Structures are given as structure tokens and as C-alpha cells.
């Protein structure tokens with residue numbers, strides 16, 4: 001089949017890379033893509049609006065469209081594709097609210113008995129301030145809209161809560177979710193969803209703050225280990241307590257969920273609780289998880305779009321994967337663009353995904369906050385970490401920021 005991939009970051013590079021291993025895929029087109037993706041697929045310059053994307057899919061004769069980022073999903077690209085009779089892997093606008101509207105999402109969890117942190121939502125500042133002041137610290141303040149993973153502040157003091165709330169309410173039509181701070185290990189459980197059922201991928205763990213030791217501002221994600229060591233019983237519990245109720249609830253409310261259902265979970269002393277849902281592959285979780293997929297991504301995505309996914313279609317290698325993100329100096333606030341990049345040839349078990357790169361005057365340069373996502377597979381996580389850090393050491397990127405402690409929350413260090 002011919003597959004059109006929408007997006008141009010590290011996640012979409014990993015999707016395209018997985019499609020190059022798909023026997024059912026004869027052609028891959030990506031919009032807008034990036035210089036790394038261009039080595040593996042034909043890239044078509046940036047189209048953002050749902051109608052323009054649907055026209056492109058029609059003009060290309062795409063059999064399937066896979067939508068990577070949350071932006072086009074929240075703009076209704078899947079609805080537009082469906083109206084045009086084109087199969088799409090991704091949720092409709094209504095189903096994407098699970099990610100795009102955090103207040104709605106929390107209310108959905110409440111309606112369907114899905115475990116999550118205690119919360120309240122507000123659309124005016126004075127009531128939000130009054131509630132925040134009545135709550136114990138630390139406290140989590142979330143912008144209810146889409147903010148590329150950066151709309152969350154963990155407030156250690158009331159002054160920080162006031163500041164975070166004031167910043168959110170500077171925007172028009174702001175809404176905020178204030179929730180209790182949960183303690184535990186954070187795990188990303190992604191699942192392929194066909195509208196009725198969700199089939200899990202191996203659990204992974206992202207590292208969301210910019211600095212080592214889980215300090216500094218939140219980012220889109222700085223590195224991942226996969227699999228996070230959850231037992232079979234834990235995975236079954238997450239299926240029964242979180243994923244299945246989402247699938248049933250969304251279908252019952254008339255908006256069946258198709259695409260990647262991403263449950264961000266906290267493993268608390270009371271069991272797993274949902275931190276947030278995303279309606280797409282995580283980035284950089286996709287870069288860690290997809291290299292382990294041994295079955296055909298396009299077949300899986302097509303089956304999801306047609307509501308006929310079989311669990312046996314989804315198989316992963318029994319090995320480990322690690323991702324380290326190289327970010328530009330100044331990220332996440334003001335990333336420096338235009339820094340020359342020199343890329344090494346990755347080894348057989350290493351991959352180099354482009355996230356924010358561009359070609360200027362014939363030279364590869366940084367063009368975003370997260371610039372490269374480096375990945376390695378190995379039989380164990382310490383070996384995968386060693387491989388990925390070896391690759392990082394060979395990249396030429398002056399001033400690159402990257403965390404040297406990926407896996408450290410589990411006490412893992414690169415094997416020497």
C-alpha cells in the first residue's frame with residue numbers, strides 16, 4: 001500500500017523507518033518530513049490544514065494516512081480524511097479530546113472509573129487561586145489545552161502555583177486543571193487501538209525534564225528506556241483498569257478511539273493511576289518502541305483504521321531499547337537554531353532519528369528544540385544505554401544538551 005505520514009519530527013522519522021520494514025508498504029510519502037526522513041521517504045513540503053492534507057492524500061492516491069503529531073489531530077484531520085473516504089490511523093477530533101482537553105479527559109476518567117489523581121478544573125483565575133491555596137503541596141498545575149508537553153508545572157510552593165496559574169490565564173479562553181501530586185515511577189503504556197480494543201506495546205519510561213536528576217523545566221521528553229520492567233500481571237491490570245475502560249467509554253459515548261492510545265501512568269502505592277492520556281505515539285517513546293516491532297506497522301495501522309485489529313498482529317522483539325535526545329542549547333525556552341551538525345554512521349543496532357534539523361546552504365543544521373533522537377537496541381537495557389551513549393559521543397553538535405542519566409531512575413547505568 002501507499003502510506004502518507006503526517007509530521008516532521010523524530011516520532012515521524014521512527015514511523016517512516018518502521019514502514020520501510022513493512023512488507024505491505026510499497027511507497028511512503030511524508031509531509032512535511034525532515035532531512036532524515038527524506039533519506040527514507042518522499043517528502044512533500046509542509047501542509048497543515050486538514051483540507052489541504054486530505055487533498056494531498058487524494059492526489060497521491062494514499063491507501064492509508066498515519067498522523068503523527070497532536071496538532072493536526074486536534075484540527076480534525078482524521079474527520080476530513082474520513083469525509084473524503086480515505087482511511088486514517090488516528091483519532092477523530094472528538095476522540096482526540098482525550099489529549100487535547102485535559103479537563104474533559106479528567107471528567108471522562110471520572111465517568112468511567114479510571115484511576116487518576118484527585119483534580120479540579122477552572123476557567124477563571126480567582127477560583128483557581130482559591131482552590132490551589134486550599135491544597136497541600138506539591139501541587140500540579142496543568143494548562144488544559146495542548147502545549148507540547150510543556151504546559152505542566154509541579155509547584156513546590158504556593159508562590160509557584162500563583163505564578164503558573166497567572167501565566168496560563170494570560171491566554172484567552174484559558175482553562176486549568178489542578179491536581180494532586182502523585183509519587184511513584186512514571187510509565188508510558190502505548191496501545192494500538194481499533195475503536196473497540198487496545199493492544200499494548202511494551203511499556204516504556206520517558207524522562208521529561210531538561211536536566212539530570214529530573215530537575216529543570218519540562219520538555220517534550222529527553223530520553224526513553226523500553227521495556228520498563230512491568231510484570232505480566234501489572235500489564236493485565238493496566239489493560240483491565242485503564243485501557244479497556246477507555247475503549248468501552250469512548251465507544252459508548254459515540255467517539256470510538258482509533259490510533260495510538262497513550263496512557264501516561266504513575267505507579268503509585270495504590271496502584272497505577274493515569275497522569276494523562278495522549279492520542280498519538282509519544283515522542284520520543286515511538287523512537288524507542290517502534291524499532292522493537294517485528295510485525296508490519298502498516299498492516300497494524302490499516303487494521304486499526306478498519307476496526308479489525310487482531311492481537312497476534314502486534315509482536316515485539318524480546319530485547320531492550322534506549323533513546324537519548326540531543327537538544328539545542330537554550331531548549332526548552334529559546335533553542336538556538338542554525339548550529340552545524342555532523343552525523344556519524346550509526347552501527348547496526350543504532351539509529352539516528354532527525355527531530356529538528358534542516359539543510360541550509362547544503363549543510364545540516366539544528367532547526368528546533370529537540371534536534372536528534374538517538375536509539376539503540378541490545379539484549380539488555382544497560383547494553384542498549386552503552387550503545388546509545390556511544391552514538392551520542394560521535395555526533396558533532398556544539399553545545400548540545402543531553403541527559404547522561406537516562407534509565408537512572410531504575411538504577412540503570414550504561415554497561416561498561
Ligand code: GLY
Pocket residue numbers: 149206220221278281282283284285
Ligand atoms: N514523551 C511525551 C509525549 O510524547 O507527550
